[in-house]
Amino acid sequence: MNILDIIGPVMVGPSSSHTAGAARIGQITRKLLGEKVKKAHISLHGSFLATGKGHGTDRALVAGLLGMAVDDSRIPYSFDIAKEEGVDFSFGEVFLQDAHPNSVKIEVEGVNGRSLEVIGASIGGGRIRICEIDGMMANFSGEAPTLVVYNQDKPGCIVKATSKLGTEGINIGTMQVYRDERGGNAVMVIEVDQEVPAECIRQLEQEDGIDKVTYLCLEEK
Numbered sequence: 001m002n003i004l005d006i007i008g009p010v011m012v013g014p015s016s017s018h019t020a021g022a023a024r025i026g027q028i029t030r031k032l033l034g035e036k037v038k039k040a041h042i043s044l045h046g047s048f049l050a051t052g053k054g055h056g057t058d059r060a061l062v063a064g065l066l067g068m069a070v071d072d073s074r075i076p077y078s079f080d081i082a083k084e085e086g087v088d089f090s091f092g093e094v095f096l097q098d099a100h101p102n103s104v105k106i107e108v109e110g111v112n113g114r115s116l117e118v119i120g121a122s123i124g125g126g127r128i129r130i131c132e133i134d135g136m137m138a139n140f141s142g143e144a145p146t147l148v149v150y151n152q153d154k155p156g157c158i159v160k161a162t163s164k165l166g167t168e169g170i171n172i173g174t175m176q177v178y179r180d181e182r183g184g185n186a187v188m189v190i191e192v193d194q195e196v197p198a199e200c201i202r203q204l205e206q207e208d209g210i211d212k213v214t215y216l217c218l219e220e221k
Helices: 003-007 016-033 046-055 057-065 075-084 157-167 198-205
Strands: 037-045 088-093 102-110 115-124 127-133 136-140 146-152 172-179 185-192 210-216
Touching: 016 046, 016 057, 016 102, 016 115, 016 127, 016 210, 037 046, 037 057, 046 057, 046 102, 057 075, 057 088, 057 102, 136 146, 136 172, 136 185, 146 157, 146 198, 157 172, 157 185, 157 198, 157 210, 198 210
Parallel strands: 037 088
Antiparallel strands: 037 102, 102 115, 115 127, 127 136, 146 185, 146 210, 172 185
């Protein structure tokens, strides 16, 4: 147990789960996209849908997509700021099978044309889990630099990723591997102890059997 489990994060209220957690999901989605958001469609599930508006969940999600931290005093005004910055956003409803009650599906498009779909959950105390990226299972907190490697389910792909990180002197904290079927599409979720250089990511994307790499960089750029 850490102190956040007892008193929660420093944040703009009213709720650590519905406000701070929502802002974190938006912020992590923006970081995964790797560029400023131009357009977003946000679909709310469960408690986020039922009580989110009263807790400012909608404004917190947009604030996160704009890059605001959970303690940013501008969160209540995120809709107006988004419109001023030319960010097009809309809201909808979604039912996510077996999902946490505080869950959201975010579809975003960046200013340079990148697109991303993220399903995230706010699990209490401002903490979150990223559950899916682009329809593939994931399970990480966003508290460490994270590589999401989409690959073909064939021998050698995992070794290519881990060897590349080892060559760069990057230590792996946790690693999860998922696949939709044997020999089909797979994904590696790798949380690491150091930021991964952009050139390392580019080289990994060029490896045979690796289709795409999405990277969560925690450094501010």
